[in-house]
Amino acid sequence: MSEKKVIKVGSRKSELALIQTRHVISLLKEEYPDREFEIVTMNTLGDKVLDIPLPKIGEKSLFTKELETALKTGYVDFVVHSLKDLPTTLPEGMAIGAVLTREDPRDALVVHEKFKGCNLNTLPKGSVIGTSSLRRSxxxxxxxxxLIVESIRGxxxxxxKKLDELNKYSAIVLATAGLQRIGWYERISEILEPDDIMYAVGQGALAVECRKNDQEILDLLSPVYELETALKVLAERSFLKTLGGGCSAPVAVTCNLDSIEQKEDKHTKxxxxxxxxxxDGQIEIIDETSTYLSYTNNSKKCKNCPYKGKAKELSNYKTQTAGCSKRCSSTTEEEDVPKKKQKLEEVPIELLKEDPHEHCPVEIPIGSDFMGKCPYLQKDPEDVKKVLEDLEMKIPTQCPFKSASKEISTSQNEISPSVSEExxxxxxxxxxxxxxxxxxxxxxxGRKVAxxxxxxxxxxxxxxxxxxIHV
Known part of the structure; x- marks a missing residue:
């Protein structure tokens, strides 16, 4: 690869996706200050299909298909993903060239102002908790x-914004890493420990996908590839792959890598x-086991650490990462200043209240989240009743556009890239x-636990x- 070549990096257009992409580029710029990087943004299938619940569209490549096509054709050189969005089997010729140091994988509770100081154990009976995750629900x-668990969209x-201004939800549950990346970690009321709420496979980790045979890009990525994270998420992804799970079933994990007294040539568990x-959570199946590895962590613990400079906040959050709950030796006074938080979107309360989804007479189960506004309810909420009458329906039990979900699923199957052998x-x-x-x-x-x-x-x-879910 020529040193003068601009390296094109693919990303979704969402604010969080761009923050993640810029973070990876900033780390690479530290290693290669003379290299140029250009972000190429695009919408994915999950961004385009706005009127069909996510699990009904299909689980594979929902947020990655278009990006992977651009990668395959050479339009971009690599793509940054949240690892939990990546299927456990990638398209032929694609590979995860690096996973970055994992941020906190745990979930976080964010409460409404009137319940400040409360946690899941102290919220009043009947409090409404918002989530669209089957696993969390x-x-x-x-x-x-x-507590009452209800779907929250957007x-x-x-x-x-809906939590703060609609007075419908007492609290919502989100990924800690996403709140940290977007600058809203101070909103966290409680970190949910894995013994209480287990997290999603790959949650908190960023993955860089590239062409499997592009050795120059693989070499370029090697300085930001973190081995400890790779070992953990590999076990998790192998677990999910063996189960055959995805976004349409409640599946969760916890994974730890601990130093041990040397056992023959083994150093970690x-x-x-x-x-x-x-x-409904009534049936629960849990299993846990361990293996011993020769891996030894000899690297500087906080190299490229996403928590660097946030020691005060992280000590309050009881972070899992050894050594990060106290001041990092490489942190300067300037880095102790918290990063400026992102402004929440200026969405008028009227628009939040008139969100068509909030007025849909069809109950959408948690886990069947919509990506945008349904054409069925694109008119003013006052017109919903008339729309139903025109369709000669009372209160439907399923979306009038349900048949479209089959078409979308078929389309998704047709455009799915071929995959390599196991x-x-x-x-x-x-x-x-x-x-x-x-x-x-x-x-x-991972296979053994599954x-x-x-x-x-x-x-x-x-x-x-x-x-x-697929009814």
């Missing part, structure tokens, strides 16, 4: 039966805990400093969840 319903900014729930590492390129056996053992750990859960009936629980 199932666990919340199981562990906090006195991007992160919109959800925060990798532990994976997996969980599957029924949609990839032992779920798309990850082995880290240059990793023992290949460690990668194999991490992947095997297989033990399948023996306990996990497949049947997940099948029922999918059947309900």
């Amino acid at each position: 199932a666990q919340l319903s199981r562990k906090y039966p006195s 991007n992160l900014n919109t959800r925060l 990798l532990t994976l805990k997996g969980g599957v729930w029924s949609l 990839d032992e590492y779920c798309g990850l390129v082995p880290h240059g400093k990793a023992e290949i056996q460690d990668f194999r053992d991490a992947a095997l750990l 297989e033990r859960m399948i023996e306990k009936g996990a497949s049947e629980v997940m099948a029922k969840a999918r059947a309900t």
